[in-house]
Amino acid sequence: xxxxxxxxxxxxxxxxxxxxxxxxxxxxxxxxxxxxxxxxxxxxxxxxxxxxxxxxxxxxxxxxxxxxxxxxxxxxxxxxxxxxxxxxxxxxxxxxxxxxxxxxxxxxxxxxxxxxxxxxxxxxxxxxxxxxxxxxxxxxxxxxxxxxxxxxxxxxxxxxxxxxxxxxxxxxxxxxxxxxxxxxxxxxxxxxxxxxxxxxxxxxxxxxxxxxxxxxxxxxxxxxxxxxxxxxxxxxxxxxxxxxxxxxxxxxxxxxxxxxxxxxxxxxxxxxxxxxxxxxxxxxxxxxxxxxxxxxxxxxxxxxxxxxxxxxxxxxxxxxxxxxxxxxxxx
Amino acid sequence: xxxxxxxxxxxxxxxxxxxxxxxxxxxxxxxxxxxxxxxxxxxxxxxxxxxxxxxxxxxxxxxxxxxxxxxxxxxxxxxxxxxxxxxxxxxxxxxxxxxxxxxxxxxxxxxxxxxxxxxxxxxxxxxxxxxxxxxxxxxxxxxxxxxxxxxxxxxxxxxxxxxxxxxxxxxxxxxxxxxxxxxxxxxxxxxxxxxxxxxxxxxxxxxxxxxxxxxxxxx
Numbered sequence: 001x002x003x004x005x006x007x008x009x010x011x012x013x014x015x016x017x018x019x020x021x022x023x024x025x026x027x028x029x030x031x032x033x034x035x036x037x038x039x040x041x042x043x044x045x046x047x048x049x050x051x052x053x054x055x056x057x058x059x060x061x062x063x064x065x066x067x068x069x070x071x072x073x074x075x076x077x078x079x080x081x082x083x084x085x086x087x088x089x090x091x092x093x094x095x096x097x098x099x100x101x102x103x104x105x106x107x108x109x110x111x112x113x114x115x116x117x118x119x120x121x122x123x124x125x126x127x128x129x130x131x132x133x134x135x136x137x138x139x140x141x142x143x144x145x146x147x148x149x150x151x152x153x154x155x156x157x158x159x160x161x162x163x164x165x166x167x168x169x170x171x172x173x174x175x176x177x178x179x180x181x182x183x184x185x186x187x188x189x190x191x192x193x194x195x196x197x198x199x200x201x202x203x204x205x206x207x208x209x210x211x212x213x214x215x216x217x218x219x220x221x222x223x224x225x226x227x228x229x230x231x232x233x234x235x236x237x238x239x240x241x242x243x244x245x246x247x248x249x250x251x252x253x254x255x256x257x258x259x260x261x262x263x264x265x266x267x268x269x270x271x272x273x274x275x276x277x278x279x280x281x282x283x284x285x286x287x288x289x290x291x292x293x294x295x296x297x298x299x300x301x302x303x304x305x306x307x308x309x310x311x312x313x314x315x316x317x318x319x320x321x322x323x324x325x326x327x328x329x330x331x
Numbered sequence: 332x333x334x335x336x337x338x339x340x341x342x343x344x345x346x347x348x349x350x351x352x353x354x355x356x357x358x359x360x361x362x363x364x365x366x367x368x369x370x371x372x373x374x375x376x377x378x379x380x381x382x383x384x385x386x387x388x389x390x391x392x393x394x395x396x397x398x399x400x401x402x403x404x405x406x407x408x409x410x411x412x413x414x415x416x417x418x419x420x421x422x423x424x425x426x427x428x429x430x431x432x433x434x435x436x437x438x439x440x441x442x443x444x445x446x447x448x449x450x451x452x453x454x455x456x457x458x459x460x461x462x463x464x465x466x467x468x469x470x471x472x473x474x475x476x477x478x479x480x481x482x483x484x485x486x487x488x489x490x491x492x493x494x495x496x497x498x499x500x501x502x503x504x505x506x507x508x509x510x511x512x513x514x515x516x517x518x519x520x521x522x523x524x525x526x527x528x529x530x531x532x533x534x535x536x537x538x539x540x541x542x543x544x545x546x547x548x549x550x
Contacts, residue, residue, distance in 0.1 A: 032433075233439075
């Protein structure tokens, strides 16, 4: 206590005269929640890493789903009619008949007989060149191109072919398609489950990181509470800070994930037609996650930001509730 | 203004900290709340501030039954009560001026509308020269006066002060007491929780003595 201050009180209220002092420049009011109180950098890093991993998982799921869809469509585009040779069968007539029957069905774009030369070429890797196809009981094929949007009635086609052409069988690749669809669905389901786990982990990380960062601000919440601030005012003060922090981290993680996908896509296009790129492309497509993938990444970024803000709001409201039920400090 | 009728309070399954507490705090009144450490003075102040709910009994604050006051109503009613904590609870990143202006700021008022009021009040409590310094460089007495100014800025109908002289020397304690008396003279009811008998002897005011969870009143 200085002598001047003692004097102030000695003289009673109102005795303090500051009129002769030079006028101070009005400084901007300090923020109610100082930015340095938010454990900013660590929280931004944690959120960035979790967002990055979530975005990668989402991208991988998108990639697998798109690739599986491409595989499925490629196989479902064609069906094959096979005619086995038998005694007394006029193979050419049977092939023409099968092509005619198949071509007559709605949903069939084309029915093309694989001719002798083409059949010989198909067998060339195993039987060598100069093969006379008539000397061997080789089954012959009719390739049926299908309108994927309205596929034909394969059961009726199969029934009609079997009624009119001996030794015929129709393979609509259903078995393969079904297996691929099952595999693709399993993979996507698995990916979605992993994504759900990643997002859950992100949620919990954000919750704990935000709560940790909030721990150092309890005294501010208490003071605001005791000076009559409404809960929503107090929550808004913290929510704004943490939303900015959360969005910074989420945006950094999302952008990093996008860069990874763009780099892979670029690498894939750069190595086009090389054996390793062909192999990778066969498995994963062209590594492009497409507009929906990028939209998903943006959605995750927004989700994480919103989550940080919501967590902060809930933490503040819970803290305020706790103040009213906490034990007093005695006295 | 505030009325307690057979109020009791316990925490969890423990024994009652406050038992059958009944009293009335009239407008413009002045009273000391005293008792040994751990008697429940702070708890009683928290009940007065609506920071705790009683486990039994009836509390009427500004004509309203405490048990029927919603969470949304609480901040509005608390603005009619000023509270001074023993440990001041000033925010260290804000200047004295900003700390005192905080109750008005949280109501969304523009600074221009209250700048003069805050400055005048700071001068009234003798902190005119210290309004732009941060609390860590204030002395104990200055912090106490800043905390009192913050509690008074909204011109509360009642002021609750928890051991306001606990951290200051006797001369300053006497001066702070004069501040409370002056405030009371201007129309604010005052409740000072203290175990400083010397302080109480300086004023002829009602004494509420808490002991063993029960309250005795000496008018």
